[in-house]
Amino acid sequence: MLVQAVEHLVTNIVDFPDDVSVKSHESPRGELIRVRVNPEDIGRVIGRGGRTANALRTVVQALSDHKVRVDIMDVRK
Numbered sequence: 001m002l003v004q005a006v007e008h009l010v011t012n013i014v015d016f017p018d019d020v021s022v023k024s025h026e027s028p029r030g031e032l033i034r035v036r037v038n039p040e041d042i043g044r045v046i047g048r049g050g051r052t053a054n055a056l057r058t059v060v061q062a063l064s065d066h067k068v069r070v071d072i073m074d075v076r077k
Contacts, residue, residue, distance in 0.1 A: 001063070002024065002031075002033060002060055002063060002064055002068065003022050003023070003024050003033060005059070005060070005063060006022050006033055006035060006056065006060060006070065007020060007022040009056060009059065010022065010035055010037065010045060010056070013041075013044055013045055013052065014037055014038065014041040014044055014045065015038070015040065015041055015044070016037070016038040016040065016041055019036075019037060019038035019041070019075055020035070020036070020037055021034075021035075021036040021075070022034070022035050022036075027069075029067065029069070030066060030067030030068060030069060031064075031066065031067065031068045031069070032068075032069045032071065033060065033068060033069070033070045033071070034071050034073060035070060035071065035072045035073065036073050036074065036075050037072070037073075037074060037075065038074065038075060039074040039075065041074075042072070042074045045072050046072060053070075053072055056070060057070045
């Protein structure tokens with residue numbers, strides 16, 4: 001459910017929604033959700049001063065009942 005929620009939020013923010021990829025991984029520190037976007041959209045997803053990224057992390061944490069990290073990357077990495 002979290003992956004679909006993050007994917008829905010991010011695809012509505014970016015200019016290139018076909019390049020959005022959201023995957024979930026388990027790590028020793030909890031769940032990790034990796035969001036990959038087109039390099040031209042990375043600034044749009046992070047936002048001024050990281051406000052959009054922090055808001056996205058807040059929403060994910062509110063939806064979750066366990067520790068979740070959200071990493072935002074561009075498709076080149």
